[in-house]
Amino acid sequence: MSIFLILLAAGESKRLKSTEPKPYIKVNNRTLVEHNIEKIQNIKAIKKIVIVYNKKNGKKLKNLSIKNLIKVIGGKTRSQSTHLALKRIKNLKCSKVLIHDVARPNVSIKLINNVIHNLKFYNAVIPAIKVSDSIKLKNQTGSTYNIDRKNLLITQTPQGFRYKDIFKLHKKNKDINITDDASLFVNDKKKIHFIEGEKQNFKITNSQDLKLFKNSKQKTVNYGIGFDIHKLEKKRKLYLGGITIPYHLGLSGHSDGDSVLHALIDSLLGACKLKDIGTLFSDKNYKYKNIRSTKLLQNVVSLIKSKNYSINNIDINVIAQKPKIKKYKNKMIKVISKICKINPKQINIKGKTTEKLGIIGKEKALAAEVIASVIKYDE
Numbered sequence: 310m311s312i313f314l315i316l317l318a319a320g321e322s323k324r325l326k327s328t329e330p331k332p333y334i335k336v337n338n339r340t341l342v343e344h345n346i347e348k349i350q351n352i353k354a355i356k357k358i359v360i361v362y363n364k365k366n367g368k369k370l371k372n373l374s375i376k377n378l379i380k381v382i383g384g385k386t387r388s389q390s391t392h393l394a395l396k397r398i399k400n401l402k403c404s405k406v407l408i409h410d411v412a413r414p415n416v417s418i419k420l421i422n423n424v425i426h427n428l429k430f431y432n433a434v435i436p437a438i439k440v441s442d443s444i445k446l447k448n449q450t451g452s453t454y455n456i457d458r459k460n461l462l463i464t465q466t467p468q469g470f471r472y473k474d475i476f477k478l479h480k481k482n483k484d485i486n487i488t489d490d491a492s493l494f495v496n497d498k499k500k501i502h503f504i505e506g507e508k509q510n511f512k513i514t515n516s517q518d519l520k521l522f523k524n525s526k527q528k529t530v531n532y533g534i535g536f537d538i539h540k541l542e543k544k545r546k547l548y549l550g551g552i553t554i555p556y557h558l559g560l561s562g563h564s565d566g567d568s569v570l571h572a573l574i575d576s577l578l579g580a581c582k583l584k585d586i587g588t589l590f591s592d593k594n595y596k597y598k599n600i601r602s603t604k605l606l607q608n609v610v611s612l613i614k615s616k617n618y619s620i621n622n623i624d625i626n627v628i629a630q631k632p633k634i635k636k637y638k639n640k641m642i643k644v645i646s647k648i649c650k651i652n653p654k655q656i657n658i659k660g661k662t663t664e665k666l667g668i669i670g671k672e673k674a675l676a677a678e679v680i681a682s683v684i685k686y687d688e
Contacts, residue, residue: 312425313403314349314467315359315394318342318411319383324514331513332362332411333369336523341513343652344414346375347619347684350650351418354425355407359398361390375650386486392479399476406475408490409467412513415522416467418617420507424469427504434469435491436506437462464489465506474499528684530621533579535572538669538676549627549634549675550641550658551603551648556632560675563592567602568677569627569641574602574609576681577620581613606648613683620649621682625658628669628676634660 318332318341325331333340339347342360349358361383362370370380381397383390391408398406405428409416420436427434440463444456468490478493487493494501513519541547545559550569560566574586583589589612590597590605597605610620623645627634634641638658646653663670 311356311402312354312405312407312428313357313359313398313401313472314355314407314409315361315391316342316345316349316409316411317361317383317387317390317394319361319363319390320387320412321363325516325519327516330363330366330369333366334519336414336519340369341411341414342370345409345411345416348416348418349409349421350375351614351617351619352421352425353615354422357398357401357403359394361394388479388485388487389483391490392483395472395476395479398472403472405469406472407467407469408475410512413466413510414513415525416465416510417507420510421467423504424467427502428469428471431500431502432471432474433491433494433499433501435501435503436465436468436510437503438465438506438508439463462503463506464491465510465512470494530682530684531580531582531618532680532682533576533581535575535577535579535679535681536676537568537571537575538674539566539568540668540674541672547632548602550625550637551606551644552637552640554632554634554637558672564590564597564600564605565602568675569625569679570602570606570645572677572679573623573625573645573681574606576623576679577609577613577683580681580683581616581618583612583616603644603648606645610649616685618683618685620651620655621684622655623649623651623657624680625656626661626678627658628661628663628678630662630665630670630672634658 327334332342349355357377357379359379359381361381364382381394384393407424424434440458440461444458446454446456475490478497482493491501509525513522539560539562541558542561543558547554547556547559548565548567560568571586578585641658642653642656645656668674669676
């Protein structure tokens with residue numbers, strides 16, 4: 310089955326009373342959009358992410374360089390926004406769809422995978438938690454009544470559906486204002502399968518919720534160090550940081566000799582405790598002969614994402630007497646950010662010399678050292 314996830318981020322967040330729209334409020338240096346996407350893109354079963362946004366906030370999504378991302382301008386209501394997203398993917402062979410609110414950035418990968426698993430057996434899968442507090446109903450006249458909480462459920466997102474079913478219901482009810490998509494199934498008297506939700510998957514509505522999210526222990530951060538050095542020699546192209554640099558010498562090596570990407574790969578593998586570049590890509594294996602290191606990095610990024618890690622930041626030192634790399638740094642950052650699927654602002658590159666000391670100072674070699682940090686979210 311081909312699964313898409315719709316991330317609803319078009320609301321105006323009036324209840325939050327913030328000058329910044331809710332999807333773009335930063336918590337721990339990440340917007341709520343980024344917190345959600347960092348988790349979602351780690352799930353292999355999800356083939357495409359559809360983000361629904363408010364037209365006036367389009368520029369805020371400019372730096373989202375995520376593979377298989379579809380952007381859709383939302384409507385005036387939640388229902389209209391979801392309908393527009395479903396309509397946009399009508400011809401993209403989507404069989405199942407998850408619909409998730411950007412205001413729930415603390416959802417776990419485990420819960421998302423549980424929704425996906427249950428979609429194999431049910432047409433509508435809704436995470437929910439039981440009400441534990443006492444409930445009262447106060448009507449417009451001021452009268453108050455006790456409500457039996459025994460059968461009450463608080464529904465959450467992501468909610469999973471067969472694409473054809475939910476699209477048909479939204480098409481039929483696109484002008485009805487709803488608070489979640491399960492409501493359409495309830496109104497149409499269709500069966501829903503409930504699974505256990507998570508208390509941590511609360512919806513951010515006010516400033517207290519933001520504070521709670523900020524303080525929640527939802528992730529661990531690991532660090533890794535990578536170092537690589539190669540000789541400079543004639544009749545080789547100089548590949549560095551994923552780009553070709555005009556120079557009369559290139560770096561020796563079984564692959565393309567890109568010291569920057571090799572050091573980056575080792576730092577990422579180290580942070581994720583996944584051995585080293587030599588173990589994964591042995592120089593005794595002919596299939597890696599003269600291979601571009603960009604392809605090796607792509608493989609490593611896929612590997613660490615399969616282990617539920619997300620790249621947090623990358624700090625690179627390029628150690629060379631010559632060539633000077635200042636004018637190439639932005640190009641390197643652009644290539645690396647695209648492969649690693651992170652914001653270019655999460656990457657820093659510095660050029661260093663050895664003051665003409667040693668093999669590097671004599672312009673016979675070039676080295677790179679990298680420190681990278683990765684995030685692993687609670688599953």
